[in-house]
Amino acid sequence: MPGGQDKLTRTTVRTITDLARLAGVSPGTVSRALAGKSLVNARTREKIVDLARTHGFRPNQMASGLRRQKTGVIGVAIPLGHDVRQQISDSFFMTLLGLLADELTDKGYDLMLRRVVPDSDPDWLDRFIGSGMIDGVIVIGQSDQFDRIEDVADGYRAMVVWGNHQEGQRHCVVGTDNRLGGRLAAERLIAAGARRLAFLGDTGPMEFAARFAGAQDIAARMGLPPVLALPTHLSPDRASEEIARHIAQAGRAIDGIFAATDTLAALCLTQLRAQGLRVPDDVRLIGFDDLPIARQTIPALTTVRQDIAAGAHGLVDLLLRRLAGESTESLVLPPELAIRETA
């Protein structure tokens, strides 16, 4: 191979201008050729594309983004309000995140993940949006940030939130009908023979509050005593202790437990067993989410299924529509009972 050519081949080509020089055309043409957009002579294009490949050149997305005023990146924020630690490792959110990554990749977007602690950074949402790094944002879980999200929603359209839907809210939300889910759960517990119901989990977060409220609806309608709230944290270690205490105290006074999540339900199952209560004979138990673990407990967990895949799809679909200028309604997904062995 002649020296000159060899040297050319070895030239590092970092910019579109380098490539243009090699191809003997102008940077503009290279840009057009690589973008595959406007008309470029087929031969020229081929030559440029070839050259780009052999040199492993890819256009700098930062520069392109700056110029075009769009980044090709969607931000995904997970606010950790109620229960700072552990929430991000919560299986449900993690599964949703995985599916979101899939959906966004499919649509040609990258995903920028940001875990935020609103208490120590009240400005989290504006900062994320204002960073200039993202074309839109998906917020996973309203946590205790409902109002802050509402505030932002008026001035920023490229946002969709996973969470609970509230009459008249201004931000676009995708989520399960938690209240209905709560009703289904309570109905199932009652159908399985329970009369004195309890709700296991923190009722602070809106989603959980709605699940709790749904259960109360049914208890009231059936003339049963109000559902007892048994608050816990979300982190497995603390929750286990708290559940043990709850069962020790309230144990025989209740015969049906609606756990806010499957994770909590699984923990609860272990504790019930440890304290000699049989499930479902002494106590009926129902979870929420229908995570893989629900099939793996013994006895297998009856639960209220959320369609996570549909949720992820909906979040991305709505966001892209909003980016395209459409205005969109919120999407409320129906929960579904998955009846197994615990209720």
Next chain:
Amino acid sequence: MPGGQDKLTRTTVRTITDLARLAGVSPGTVSRALAGKSLVNARTREKIVDLARTHGFRPNQMASGLRRQKTGVIGVAIPLGHDVRQQISDSFFMTLLGLLADELTDKGYDLMLRRVVPDSDPDWLDRFIGSGMIDGVIVIGQSDQFDRIEDVADGYRAMVVWGNHQEGQRHCVVGTDNRLGGRLAAERLIAAGARRLAFLGDTGPMEFAARFAGAQDIAARMGLPPVLALPTHLSPDRASEEIARHIAQAGRAIDGIFAATDTLAALCLTQLRAQGLRVPDDVRLIGFDDLPIARQTIPALTTVRQDIAAGAHGLVDLLLRRLAGESTESLVLPPELAIRETA
């Protein structure tokens, strides 16, 4: 409030230049003031910072990144080689991802997540690196991409990989000593009375292959028959079927099962039970990872613990050092036996 001032207050300030105009200084000064770096008159700085706050201004990170040739973003790639689906929802990787997000946030970096399917995009790593969007990359899991990662490692230093360490490899890796973990597992099974061992899971991925090899080491050393490989997929549904079949076929010919992950072990436990085999009396069982589920099965799962938090910390620490120009050794973490009830 006088009209003029009102108008000023309402002016949208999107750029540093807008802000400069308001403050009556030059863009350069605003930049300096906001960056908090070089010397700016305290009064001027205060005024600028105030103005920025009241107008909710934040500098555009794309522009800043372009100019400074660094983005403040670390890419996290999850290659899905062996078993395309489900791997991203694999609890272990997800937990690691959550912890990585924490660590990176702490260090002031953002995290860009990319799920890649090497089979359909052989160029995934170069593309990610060459995108200009990230300052460095963390690869979670070598999958079947060991060689490709090796190829890249020579020319790109800002990369750290979670995975298995191989003598003489060129890329910087953080991971558990899987072979040692395999040895611990086999030793434990044998100590619990097993003599005919099996390894449950795909032995294709390097991590798993090393675990398997570790178990073989011990079987050989103890003069036992070779460890039987019972391949499965990672997705719970397929795995369950496959496990059921394995047990039906090999069931009584083996008395100790080393599962490649806790998830598989939990599934296995269910199937063993379904087929009337008692654990640990008929069959001893040991998992790998020590995920939360290991404590929740009945009986609770004996397993080999990986220190995920240390892993996440190590990955970020090493990557930042490499970014700073240091050259770093790989980090091999010791696994630890968590003895519970299944072996």
Next chain:
DNA sequence: GTGAAAGCGCTAACAC
């Protein structure tokens, strides 16, 4: 301590 000016790498008018 601050302003002016150049330019990061790319794209999109606008010429020709």
Next chain:
DNA sequence: GTGTTAGCGCTTTCAC
């Protein structure tokens, strides 16, 4: 079809 030019919003010399 292709080249030229003018920025996208920011940082950073270099003057003063």
